[in-house]
Amino acid sequence: MEDEWQIAVVAGPPGAARDAAIRRLGAPGGDVRPLEVYGYLTAPTGSLVVGELSGDLADGYSKVSMLLSLGHRVLIVTEFDPGRLLSRFRGWPATAVVVGPVHTAPVLGGPVQASPIDDGLEAIGEGTYYDDGWAGRRNTPIPVVRVASIAVADGAGRTVTGSLAPGLPFLVRVGIGDRRVESILPLDSPIFPSSLLPPDSAGWWLRAVLSRGVDTITEGALFLPRTGEGFSCPCTPGDPHLCTQGDRSFWLDLAAVAPRRPEPQQWQLALLHGATTVQIFEITLNGPAPAARAIYTLTKEFDDLGRFGGRNVSIQEGSLRDGRHYLLVNGSDGARVGSVLTDDQAGNAARLLRSTLFDRQLAGNSTLYDRQFGKSRDDYLTDLWEMARVGWTVHLGLFPDATDRDALREALTHGDGPGRIQVALAEGSRAAVPWQLVYGLPIADRAYVCPSVDEFGPGSSGTGIPDRCPHADKHDQPNGVLCPYGFWGLAHILEVPPSSARMTLAEATGESRPPTVVAARNDTLPGADWAAQRAALDLIDRACVVTTDTKSLRAALIAGADLLYLYCHGREVTGGGVALDFGKGGVLLPEDVGVWADVAPRIRWAQRRPLVVLNGCFTGVRLPETLADFASAFVQSTGAAGVLATEVVMESGLAAHVMSAFVTAWHTDRRGVGPAIRDVRWQLLARGNVMGLAYSPYCDADLRLP
Ligand SMILES: [Zn+2]
Ligand SMILES: [Zn+2]
């Protein structure tokens, strides 16, 4: 019987509620089996087998996944934390449905409505504690699975399925909630039960910005309540709602004029919370029919947007089809700045910044730093000059318009603390600018040297760094200014969170302590340098697993870890790209990480999602590209929380030193990755060393250990 459920899985802790659910599902005599993968293959067709998912959740989840991958039709029933189950299994088309309390099994394939909780099930007593992950999550309301829908309509609001009338007004409609049938986004998820709650509780205002490259066409606001569907209404964003239910509509309509020319065009629609870009869609007009796809996703289901607040600016960076590259900057204060450059210009800017940084460290194969990784005051000053001049040139290239640069500087000084910058790099965009090396203050020959250069330079403590330059009042000088606060990586907290359509960006690597570490090293690298790094890793996990080949690394990673530390050589690959070289232990390419995710034993982290640190010793190699490809491979394929990688090759002793400093800031001082890296950069600067600017965090700036 193709149209019946084969297996019902009752998820929840042991107790009356679970037993009642099992009875209602009609298991003969209340018979329930422990969740077994292969036992079900022998069950007679047409009979519903009831299994339980209770104690070991991670094990239970993987068994359910296995059943689904074997083609079974699985109904998952729970009164406990359906959100977590939903996010886990909603990707399975039509063969898995998660519902709340049910009386009878719903029809397979149809939308399922959860029945209200009405049967007076015995509640689990207060203070009953199940040490199995269910505790404290009883009877969570079933959330609407909130996905974006995008539709295109004519001026009268009729859905357009063919081509647009050239030069006439039309509407791009966007809404958040259950997927709408009119949506032109690909159908990648089944429809789930919705509970449209009265949207009078607190929620979030989102800005929807429609643009073509850097030309903003129009924008509007959507309100997203904490639960339930989003809506647009006539109220002022940020103010309390004065609207009635009748004033609200699912769709936010963004009016635009259809292109007059017949060739296909790509437009972008970004959803922002404050200054944080949450999702970007590319909409293709003038094709056979309007089409859309997500090109950047921080959170798939729009839960808990509050954590994405506090950014000052968001930079959308992406490639256009014609080989050009766009930057669109949105400030939390509403400032908007955009520029278009060719992919070559963007690539050249990135290479110029990297090679200038590279030359600070190495001459041939020998380091220019002393044994304490320091430089003299004069050499440090020269380094700052060289880098500031190049960083300013790149800044000018990226933002050629002077009023844009003013707006950007202004947006970055809003609020307390160091300015926060999110870079949303669209999927498929190749040229990643190392933003930490961009210098945002004007500088020319004979520029004024800000007192901060020495106050925080060689011989200083490297701690207690102010959020803003304490001498900023002196920055306005005829020839500009040299100041460490000119570098974005020293002045600001930067994050380049990778897009993932499958999982929401991690804010912690795991939920339970103690944290775990898995490391891999190339055992031909200097032992003394390794010992220093190992000592740093031991601060997090004394039982840190260290492997020296890619095969045992893969085996060690199946269960996940909080930190995955890779210490190896970097090697250029013929045909482009970078490989991590473990000597006799093998080579790791970004594509290999994809294989880990797809081929048994699959690595798809859900509980412990590591920060992957690529601390390569790339001595003597000038890499043509960054390790950014590994960031998307580890995050998108295996579900890592993020990647910390270097923009240029690092001498191994210095790399070890940076790692110790980072672990101290991240683990011991409990800083997020972004603030921790900023701390490390200033600590190195106090030795006259600028190489802290080599590290790029491809993760949430607030990412923490459990
Ligand atoms: Zn309203
Ligand atoms: Zn200054």
Ligand SMILES: [Zn+2]
């Ligand atoms: Zn090396």
